[in-house]
Amino acid sequence: MSAGSQPTGKVHPRSLALLEREGIATDGYHSKSWDDLPVTPDIVVTVCASAAGETCPAYLGPVLRTHWGVDDPAHATGTDAEIDAAFMAAYRALRRRIEAFIALPLQDLRQDRARLKLELDRIGEQVR
Secondary structure, three states: OOOEOOOOOOOOHHHHHHHHHOOOOOOOOOOOEHHHOOOOOOEEEEOOOHHHOOOOOOOOOOOEEEEOOOOOHHHOOOOHHHHHHHHHHHHHHHHHHHHHHHOOOHHHHOOOHHHHHHHHHHHHHHOO
């Protein structure tokens, strides 16, 4: 699931175009608030980039939290090529981190939340 604290109500057209170019179906994608999630997540990964001056909101609830800061390409400026490059950089960073997460021994880590938290934090710090 993906949701945010301040949804715009729509998915950025450049995001949709990039995902389609990457072969990822986008039917039914929409911007949504975490207040509207159908279930409480087990893990919350924040991706706001504090280096870019974004405030990282705190999701309240009994969840494991980690931070994988990524610059928001929706704020990118410059030529079309430069803006597209910002979207691709964000996509690649998140994809590598998600792949690193999926590669974790999740069956083992399910029983050890402290170790899972360490692994998730490591991914956010080391996988670029």
